[in-house]
Amino acid sequence: xxxxxxxxxxxxxxxxxxxxxxxxxxxxxxxxxxxxxxxxxxxxxxxxxxxxxxxxxxxxxxxxxxxxxxxxxxxxxxxxxxxxxxxxxxxxxxxxxxxxxxxxxxxxxxxxxxxxxxxxxxxxxxxxxxxxxxxxxxxxxxxxxxxxxxxxxxxxxxxxxxxxxxxxxxxxxxxxxxxxxxxxxxxxxxxxxxxxxxxxxxxxxxxxxxxxxxxxxxxxxxxxxxxxxxxxxxxxxxxxxxxxxxxxxxx
Amino acid sequence: xxxxxxxxxxxxxxxxxxxxxxxxxxxxxxxxxxxxxxxxxxxxxxxxxxxxxxxxxxxxxxxxxxxxxxxxxxxxxxxxxxxxxxxxxxxxxxxxxxxxxxxxxxxxxxxxxxxxxxxxxxxxxxxxxxxxxxxxxxxxxxxxxxxxxxxxxxxxxxxxxxxxxxxxxxxxxxxxxxxx
Numbered sequence: 001x002x003x004x005x006x007x008x009x010x011x012x013x014x015x016x017x018x019x020x021x022x023x024x025x026x027x028x029x030x031x032x033x034x035x036x037x038x039x040x041x042x043x044x045x046x047x048x049x050x051x052x053x054x055x056x057x058x059x060x061x062x063x064x065x066x067x068x069x070x071x072x073x074x075x076x077x078x079x080x081x082x083x084x085x086x087x088x089x090x091x092x093x094x095x096x097x098x099x100x101x102x103x104x105x106x107x108x109x110x111x112x113x114x115x116x117x118x119x120x121x122x123x124x125x126x127x128x129x130x131x132x133x134x135x136x137x138x139x140x141x142x143x144x145x146x147x148x149x150x151x152x153x154x155x156x157x158x159x160x161x162x163x164x165x166x167x168x169x170x171x172x173x174x175x176x177x178x179x180x181x182x183x184x185x186x187x188x189x190x191x192x193x194x195x196x197x198x199x200x201x202x203x204x205x206x207x208x209x210x211x212x213x214x215x216x217x218x219x220x221x222x223x224x225x226x227x228x229x230x231x232x233x234x235x236x237x238x239x240x241x242x243x244x245x246x247x248x249x250x251x
Numbered sequence: 252x253x254x255x256x257x258x259x260x261x262x263x264x265x266x267x268x269x270x271x272x273x274x275x276x277x278x279x280x281x282x283x284x285x286x287x288x289x290x291x292x293x294x295x296x297x298x299x300x301x302x303x304x305x306x307x308x309x310x311x312x313x314x315x316x317x318x319x320x321x322x323x324x325x326x327x328x329x330x331x332x333x334x335x336x337x338x339x340x341x342x343x344x345x346x347x348x349x350x351x352x353x354x355x356x357x358x359x360x361x362x363x364x365x366x367x368x369x370x371x372x373x374x375x376x377x378x379x380x381x382x383x384x385x386x387x388x389x390x391x392x393x394x395x396x397x398x399x400x401x402x403x404x405x406x407x408x409x410x411x412x413x414x415x416x417x418x419x420x421x422x423x424x425x426x427x428x429x430x431x
């Protein structure tokens with residue numbers, strides 16, 4: 001790798017968008033070339049600055065309600081007025097969607113891997129409310145979250161303090177995946193909620209991490225002994241991979 | 252699917268990305284009121300056409316609809332002046348007066364100054380601003396950005412590189428200007 005090529009590739013390298021061979025060549029070049037190393041450092045610093053400065057402009061209060069009112073008016077004038085409030089429809093719709101996904105998941109047995117990312121995303125989406133992620137035990141202390149699951153589940157999900165990596169523990173809750181119970185351990189990385197679902201039984205999940213993207217959400221799944229794990233978030237693949245590695249690494 | 256089922260599905264699949272949509276609209280239009288209008292109009296468009304949604308990535312599809320709405324709105328209001336308002340001689344490829352680029356430490360030390368960073372991003376021409384925002388604030392992959400902006404992945408890569416070069420120069424310019 002020469003400097004001209006390194007400068008052309010540095011952004012894709014920082015963004016984790018190069019293949020493993022190119023990444024290795026870049027790493028070797030950066031280790032041996034001070035000028036390219038400085039350029040790489042600048043890019044990494046800029047990315048960190050942009051991502052930590054809270055520049056994201058979330059939707060203002062009331063916008064969602066305005067949109068739903070607009071949608072309501074899309075109906076043909078002849079149609080009778082709806083009697084179900086939108087939020088009830090949402091609850092019914094969301095549970096139907098989850099039920100549908102669960103049903104599909106069972107029908108698809110034993111090809112669990114193909115449909116379970118969809119199930120995981122449905123559960124993740126259903127947990128996101130305008131007020132924040134749904135949490136039954138809210139605490140950033142893993143010594144409060146972990147014991148909370150005792151008596152509610154027949155296994156102990158891993159709850160890790162990842163604050164050193166800039167990842168906040170928000171708490172936990174119990175989810176139903178079909179006839180089985182799953183723990184949801186909830187984290188936040190900057191503004192992105194990460195749900196880690198843990199359930200008993202490994203299906204066909206391998207120990208090695210497997211990545212998928214469903215409806216714009218990234219998912220990493222893996223198994224350990226007799227437990228299955230799925231981490232899901234709208235953060236990017238590389239960040240979710242870093243999260244997963246931190247969550248899995250022994251402390 | 253009846254209307255309430257359709258609304259429920261729309262909320263679950265599309266509106267869950269409302270913050271991302273608003274963020275993109277804010278950075279493309281650079282105006283809070285116009286961003287809100289664009290998101291409302293865009294959501295209506297999305298609702299009318301989401302039966303025909305292509306591909307598995309609802310977020311990318313939704314953001315593409317929002318982006319197109321923003322661009323239409325800007326064109327309608329004749330406020331679309333992304334190429335004119337940016338003085339390339341002042342902030343562009345020409346070397347900075349006094350030379351030099353900010354060190355990584357400088358950039359990090361200014362990271363808390365969100366307003367200053369905002370100004371630096373707002374000064375980018377739209378085609379660079381949108382890819383920087385999609386990558387750094389929405390954390391989307393090149394493939395997703397390529398689908399939203401409707402350009403090849405190679406172009407995503409080169410625009411992002413150029414956008415970051417410009418941003419770096421702009422940050423160094425603003426830093427010098429703010430010094431006594």
